[in-house]
Amino acid sequence: MARVVGIDHLVIRVSDFEKSKAFYQKLFTFLGFEILGDYEDAIGWTNGQTRFWIGQADAEGRKRPYRIGDVGFxxxxxxxxxxxxxxxxxxxxxxxGVEIxxxxxxxxEDYYAVFFLDPDGLKLEGMKYGEATGENPAKP
Structure with missing residues (x-):
């Protein structure tokens, strides 16, 4: 039987590639990620375990802003x-000056987090689970 061993990467589309690239570069530098690849229309970062990519949304995608609650992310x-x-x-x-x-x-219980928005309003989270109890049921 096939088994997932991890999440390899996430790719999101953004409305303003340069603005989002600057936002994520600062964020990922702070979080210890390095650039994996930098192309005209996409950039990715990695921390050695996961990869996060952004790319420019197409013209149709830029017509409507992202809204938390829509189908999808x-x-x-x-x-x-x-x-x-x-x-x-x-x-x-x-x-x-990031919106928290x-x-x-x-x-x-024992789940500590901060939630914030990227330039397009995509919700991101920094979290730690299980520090007080020493448990993390999501981890093997």
């Missing part, structure tokens, strides 16, 4: 090493 969560890393990410986001939609806090 809801949010993407970056698992961080600790709650302190979540707090550091929030401080970085505030310094950069839900500040760092405990959203579920």
């Amino acid at each position: 809801h949010h993407y969560a970056f698992e961080l090493r600790s709650r302190a890393d979540v707090d550091e990410l929030q401080a970085f986001l505030r310094k950069e 939609v839900d500040p760092a806090g405990e959203y579920y």
